[in-house]
Amino acid sequence: MKSPSSASILEAAGRLFAERGYRAVTVRDIAASAGVSPALVMKLFISKEKLFAAVRPDETVLAELTVPRAELGSALVFRVLMRRERGVPEPWAMIPFTIQDAPDPEAARVEARTRYLQNIAALIGDTTPDGRFASTVIALMTGFGETVRTLGLFEGWDFDELVAHYGSIVQSQIDACENVGDA
Template identity: 35%
Template sequence: MNRPRDADARRADILAAARRAFARHAYADTTIAAIASDAGVSPALVMKYFGSKEHLFAQVFTFEEDATALFDAPLDGLARHMVLHLLATQVEQTRDPLLRIAFSRQHEEQGREARINFRAQVVTRLAARLPGPDAPLRAEMAIGVLLGLGALYAMVRAKHLRDMTHDEIADRYVPLIQPLLTGTEA
């Protein structure tokens, strides 16, 4: 019986629709009905899986799983892994593992919570892996470079950047990010 898999797929479709909705509209203007329609499910099913719009928003702006995948490499190869992972999720999975933080500014109080989650689950988590007393600053800077790359690639759709292979992009970005991770001079 494939029922659990179908439920997982529906849940993923709902989350994807919610990401799109919260990226385009303010929290107050986003409805469960619109999310359900985009996901091809009923509003009742959205409520069954997530309980409320607040809980759905919290799921959209949770970065724990994304950070686990993003940081899943040894420190000496972490920059390359982070760049390639970000690019792969943009193209192959059509996901925005980190970029959805850019949309949090339009969501007043809920956006504040999203930014707190991002700092704790992404930036602070990365800083904990880095050596040296200025690790929190270097973590912020490394994530900033990565967000810039993601914005250029996915949102701006920078032509010259998108004409490059992922490995070519990584070759250019690793020298910018890796010294921030290891605390060494470029």
């Protein structure tokens, strides 16, 4: 179990890394945001690199996602839009930046790719050797999360209409995965 200090440091680090990237954030910045001393941050996490590795901005992507399979696409899209409305960091949009700003981008890419593919494949039941349906869902959601945040696409859309529209695009890949064994 994480201590309250540890939890506040992880929350602050995750938010700051998402906002500014790895290189632009200092241990002092994280400590100040968490309301603790830089010495405590170092004591608990040893280094900024280890703290960065401990922060999992994508954990919230699938947390508590307990909806029927037929609603997964809409549920994933709904979450992106709710995070946008609440002004909280978007894990899908953070994937490229988290990898690019990592101390070892290639290792971060491999680790993130593996983790996302495993998690999404398990969620949608993708048993293809190359995880083709999970890969497509990840690409759709990463693109959606990034363009909603960065480009402000879909701003004029009705919330429910957008959930239904883009959710059906994501759902088509989830449904195709289910039908791959039927062919």
